[in-house]
Amino acid sequence: MDRIEGAVGDISLSDLKQLAENVPVMLAVFDAASLRCVYANERYAALSDRSAAQTVGEPFESIVGSATFSKIKHHIDRAIVRGESVSYTRTIEMPGGELRHLDVSFAPDASNGVGRLYVLISDVTRHRAAEIALEQSVERLRKFMAASEEGIAFHIDGVITDVNHALTQMLGYSADEFIGKTTLAFVPTEEHQRVSAVIKSGVETAYESRAIHKVRGSIPVEYTVRNMVWAGIFQRMVIVRDLSERKSSEQRIRFLALHDALSGLPNRASLDEHLAELVAADSNRKFATLFIDVDQLKRVNDSLGHAAGDALLSQLSKRLSQQCEAASAPQHEAWLARIGGDEFVITYLMRDYVDLHRFVDSIMQCFDAPIPVEHRDIRVSASVGITVYPKDGTTPSQLLKNADAAMYVAKADGRDTVRFFDESLARRADLVLETSQALAIAVQGDQFRLFFQPLLSADGKELLGAEALLRWQHPVRGLLAPDEFIQIAEEGHLIVTIGQWVLAEALRHVKLWKSLGWHNARVSVNLSSNEFSEAGFVASVSQALADAELDGTHLELEFTERMLMDDKGETRNSLEELKATGIGLSIDDFGTGFSSFSRLRAMPIDTLKIDQSFVADLPESHSALAVVTALLQLGRGLSIDVLAEGVENESQRECLELLGCAMMQGYLFAKPMSGEEFCAWMQAHRLRYPYAGPRVRHHHRRALSGR
């Protein structure tokens, strides 16, 4: 009676037993009336740590233990009394202490009159663990979503199923407004294609795009997309990061990187970008590149300080950019950048050359009116070099380089000048570069020569001095005059070293001349403004005199008007110091600058040298006559000697003598000569050597004017 007998269908009883032993289920059969075990497989028996043989015949209660029995009794009753199938889940503790989750089913059967209770138990411990893990991860994800500052949305095939709080904050919609909508409803149209491509591809990726904020409209975001399979459903998790702030700080950084801090104008880097765009845009569109250099900025910085220089620059920037704005129309646009201390560049989309010239004039006008800086009006001028695309260059760097070269020539040609680039300028620019490199070598090597040109009385019989004129014995180009290298030396700051050499060499010759009988020999040395403004200049001159064991009366220094008019007290102090050592001071090229006479009167000057351009036009030119006459009168009025430079012929000399000019210099008497030639010339001419230094009457002048 505890055996199942007979065959079932095609399988035998032993088949069934075999099966019952091998299914991963615990099986038992109880007698419904007695609740004793009729059959149990080994798995079932093992639950209560027995064998199947030990289990069969035992009462239910003793198999499961009375505590458990009372807990499940109602399930048993339901199955037996009501004849219902009952399922429940139970967690039991195994003898080893391990917890197991069991799905228990009771199935009653009274079909053959013998009441049976079938018990089927499956161990779902592993499933349950997975379920718990899932529940926990859902919980974790929920917490993570809630805590995340980044917006998170889930969508299935592009339809939003869940969003977190951060996303509602970020985009201004409530969760309800999100859920059920398509993701694309929150993406601006222009980004639809990209976003749907990503959704369709199903790849895990991160990319920058945009989202629509309920109020603010389109904002920059980064989407990070991850795939998840959730309860068997493929879902996409999208993390949304708001880039607005990063974008705006990026923009700020980009602005700073592309703009000049002082003027707020585009800088060199953005000029390069802009030019590249212009060149790339359309090769038929002519545009001009104006390279503008502010001539006197260094002077302003040196004499008034950098704050003043900065103020000047920012005012000038304003003027230029206003002018560019005014000149800009769709057809001809002007674009301004500041690319260096005193350098601006304007690109101008031009219609034709007439149009360009008009524009250039309007830019030059920016320099006409004085600029008020720190309660004074400062006048500056500009040297401008211009290239036109594509004629003068087809790349940004060519256009700029050539415009720079043209600017350089404009500057060399006397500042306040506009120069268009042409090929000869390119050669000249190359020459400049080459020269400055060669000069650096010349300074060290022994390539400089000093020539001398006598200064004489009007009758040519008295030797009043000699002007030292520099020559460069260039190894390839031969003997070069200063015009070919002085300016370049000034820019490369080599002039200071060269000047020191000139001074020492000049004084060496003075000693030689003295030994040849010119006892009060005087040499005139030309100065460049860079030398004079160098700190310690006065001391270095004194040192040179001391080294040569000469006193100041043997030396005269030639300044230009510009050098003297530039500043306030400092120049005068330096001049007074030089003067105190007996050195003579003269103003070179007089009449070409803009000396204010009141300023001139205050300077301790001994000699004015009338510029050779006036002398050249004598005696025919009335205006030259007028100027020379006026300068001679000025000299007499201020008790300053006046010398005429560049006297080339007898009629000039005669005219000057008649006008009362007592000192002359020029080819008529002698050209500049090498040191030896000069000595030979001196000895060949029977000259008188009167004292020609600073006149005693200057001291009278001071005494008379009460100073």
Ligand code: C2E
């Ligand atoms: P500068 O001081 O005006 O010198 C006079 C220039 O006129 C010299 O040119 C001289 O050779 C030239 N000259 C003299 N007599 C006549 C004449 O009758 N007719 C004509 N047409 N020219 C005459 P150079 O030697 O070429 O010097 C040019 C300039 O270079 C000088 O002009 C001076 O400003 C500068 N320079 C010369 N030597 C030095 C130097 O050692 N240091 C500095 N810083 N500048 C120098």
Ligand code: CA
């Ligand atoms: Ca001179």
Ligand code: CA
């Ligand atoms: Ca001169």
